[in-house]
Amino acid sequence: MKAKNDSEAKVWLITGCSSGFGREIALSALAAGEKVGVSARNIRSISDICDRYPKTAIPITLDVTQEKERKSAINDVKNNFGRIDVLVNNAGYGYLSAIEEGEDIEVFKLFETNFFGALSLTKMILPHMRAQKSGRIINNSSQAGLMANPGTGYYSATKYALEGLMEALAKEVAQFNIFVTSIEPGAFRTDWSGRSMRRSNIEILDYADSVKNRLDMISDIDGKQPGDPERAAKIIFDLSRHPNPPTQLLLGAGVLASYREKLDKMKTSLQQWEEVTLSADFPKT
Ligand code: NAP
Numbered sequence: 001m002k003a004k005n006d007s008e009a010k011v012w013l014i015t016g017c018s019s020g021f022g023r024e025i026a027l028s029a030l031a032a033g034e035k036v037g038v039s040a041r042n043i044r045s046i047s048d049i050c051d052r053y054p055k056t057a058i059p060i061t062l063d064v065t066q067e068k069e070r071k072s073a074i075n076d077v078k079n080n081f082g083r084i085d086v087l088v089n090n091a092g093y094g095y096l097s098a099i100e101e102g103e104d105i106e107v108f109k110l111f112e113t114n115f116f117g118a119l120s121l122t123k124m125i126l127p128h129m130r131a132q133k134s135g136r137i138i139n140n141s142s143q144a145g146l147m148a149n150p151g152t153g154y155y156s157a158t159k160y161a162l163e164g165l166m167e168a169l170a171k172e173v174a175q176f177n178i179f180v181t182s183i184e185p186g187a188f189r190t191d192w193s194g195r196s197m198r199r200s201n202i203e204i205l206d207y208a209d210s211v212k213n214r215l216d217m218i219s220d221i222d223g224k225q226p227g228d229p230e231r232a233a234k235i236i237f238d239l240s241r242h243p244n245p246p247t248q249l250l251l252g253a254g255v256l257a258s259y260r261e262k263l264d265k266m267k268t269s270l271q272q273w274e275e276v277t278l279s280a281d282f283p284k285t
Helices: 020-031 043-052 067-081 104-132 153-176 205-220 229-241 253-272 274-278
Strands: 011-014 035-040 057-061 086-089 094-096 135-140 178-185 197-199 248-251
Touching: 011 020, 011 067, 020 035, 020 043, 020 086, 020 229, 035 043, 035 067, 043 057, 057 067, 067 104, 086 104, 094 104, 094 153, 094 205, 104 135, 104 153, 104 178, 135 153, 135 229, 153 178, 178 229, 178 253, 197 205, 229 248, 248 253, 253 274
Parallel strands: 011 035, 011 086, 035 057, 086 135, 094 197, 135 178, 178 248
Antiparallel strands: none
């Protein structure tokens, strides 16, 4: 789908466009004729995109943990293009460790970027979207926002928090013609498992088999992940124009298979414990 004329072009603000999903989503929207606030912590990393689309892309310095930068990012997009139609909360990174090995300061920082950054930007943009009675908020969550596993507990916690928040938000703002969608990609070939991956400096040997081996496997998959971020970006672009987008969308065969397995197990467990579950209520009179 391409914008037929200038008035049909939607205006986007995308976080974390230096590489991976953010970069591909920006390129996909720009190729379709949209206007994009292309943001990154270091705008040199996005200068090639903005040079390629000088009329429709504006470079924005945005570290999502910085309130001043969040405010000026929104103002820059509005001043340049007059409105904001689509917010993509994409910026994020991984911090891997067994729960017991987690460093408090690193866990706070992780939440600041993956959860609070997205929350604050969303809250700042909602008044504009409510006033214009339309908008799309697309969150790059993760398979880790649906399933939690050894070594990725803290990362999962940030994404579960985002999922819960955005599920509620979707219900609150549907009345204003604002659609909220969280994307849950499986393993995609971006910089996530490479330069964007942090690991705890604390190592407890007892977790070597259950956690460390899994984390080494996650690092080793770098460059070999099955998911293609360019294809994902096209899907996300199409979602931005879909009249009835889903609240959640899984991306990739891996996450689909493992989430189905989780749902099956949950269903079995619900049935197995149904009697106990029901026994907690006051008897019906
Ligand atoms: P990526 O290529 O490493 O991109 C991560 C982006 O986030 C970079 O642009 C990075 O900027 C940016 N970022 C990190 N902290 C930031 C901050 N405080 N403020 C602004 N930008 C910040 O990896 P990616 O896979 O595209 O990651 C994008 C999103 O996809 C993340 O939320 C990640 O959790 C999610 N995701 C990825 C996968 C996967 O397998 N790749 C799967 C599920 C979900 P710098 O260049 O400045 O570091």
